[in-house]
Amino acid sequence: MDVADLVAKARDGGPRAVARLVSLVEDAHPALREVMATLAPFTGRARVVGLTGSPGVGKSTTTSALVRALRAREERVGVLAVDPSSPFSGGALLGDRVRMQEHALDPGVYIRSMASRGHLGGLSWATPQAMRVLDAAGCDDVLIETVGVGQSEVEIASHADTTVVLVAPGMGDGIQAAKAGILEIGDIFVVNKADRDGAAATARDLRHMISLGERGDAGDWRPPVLMCVASTGDGIDEFVQALDDHTAWASKTGALTRRRLRRASGEIEAIVVTALRERIGDLREGRRLEQLALQVVEGTIDPYAAADHLLRDLTA
């Protein structure tokens, strides 16, 4: 495989090359190391927006409306839809989600589904790398859409530059959000389907709960609670404005850099832990661990001394 050629084509906006690179990430392909090294100088330009919320709040519809607004400004947009319940992963070159169909033929939009189950090394490791591919490929915005259930999904959304929490009226979503710990991670809250009964009450509840909550690195940013009807586009302009406001605030205050540092740290740590686990596995196959265990059983050495030997072998 000619990695340099593939990266050059992806940077040229070639959808096939981008698809190929994301597949390499999903497969944890041996060439990934070379791919990431080649991509590195071209990363760090894209704005990464995480969108999360319970099933049924209209995440895909909202994402699609957001893509439309960003395309109207001629920005290039990448979408990673992480679906823990989906048996599908990878694959679709031009959009594989029904609600995204309107963008399927737009060469300025790249849409990709990723399954969160069964991925080698876990989702937390694959998503930032796929993000990195879309970033280097010249996307101005990378949208990560995750279902707000399960710790790893919430974690992914929280590692974005800006995290958007979607809720819908009458689903008790405020309470659900509080329980799931996503009140703390939202930079922007959007009440979708705001033409339904109870939308104002839901927004009021959210504002109240946000005012009570402790927030980590948000500084003086006050998370707005917006109303929208994604299916008609009502409120989407205000949503885009809030995204721009948060980006400006985060750049100015250094919050953006801090968050990107945290994301990179997590990415590095995940690779280190995976590498160490592989080494322990190699030692097990090589029977080194078994030899040491035998000495411990016989009382020749104690478990700490055995661990020291294993650590030395691991790090040789």
Added chain:
Amino acid sequence: MDVADLVAKARDGGPRAVARLVSLVEDAHPALREVMATLAPFTGRARVVGLTGSPGVGKSTTTSALVRALRAREERVGVLAVDPSSPFSGGALLGDRVRMQEHALDPGVYIRSMASRGHLGGLSWATPQAMRVLDAAGCDDVLIETVGVGQSEVEIASHADTTVVLVAPGMGDGIQAAKAGILEIGDIFVVNKADRDGAAATARDLRHMISLGERGDAGDWRPPVLMCVASTGDGIDEFVQALDDHTAWASKTGALTRRRLRRASGEIEAIVVTALRERIGDLREGRRLEQLALQVVEGTIDPYAAADHLLRDLTA
């Protein structure tokens, strides 16, 4: 602290010295490494029996009856009661459980509760080390009593030389056991409270399910299903006989050594992983990870190259 003196006193049967050593394990004390090195030559003599079952099956009563029978043979007995719901840990020198009171003044019995929550490095790491202390202190039998809920509790019981699964009639315990995955780990099954209605049916159900199940390293051992009434002592002699039978079988076939090797391997791996986590933590405090993350954010290096640097530092 004079570790050699403390170990000598524990080997002499001094309950205070044994208590002190187990507390060092619970506290993950810095001297633990020296303690384990000093203990190593004296370990490997005790028979380790794991007892597990749902709350309410009468684990403490059965353990107490078992202790009585083993004491009648003048064996020295250690009991580690691991309780995931207990806020208490450590402490009681002469037995801290009401149903164990009859053994409280017996110098040939050492009883200790361990809380499973909040332990540094986790339960799976502390229990084998506490076991090691009791073994070196001259216990002929070490009984590990765990509630059969939660993966780590089941795991601990399954790492014993002989694993006993307790059930009670009319609790749907057979099904519960199957669900919890403890059918696979039982070497001996005991239906306690066998004077109650449904005891025979429970035993029959268990025998049926065991006959259907796949068993790992059990070889030609057929797990017996015994009946007992621990509160009166009925059936305890047969229970002790079954334990002796399993010990004899496991020694003869090599199953005992295999199981002890597995236990020691797990213990070594847990120490290695804890050590590596501490090193990553040190690097984080030392800002090495942050420096690398900054280079990744700037695109100077890719996350794999950063991980390589971190791995080199970890293993230096």
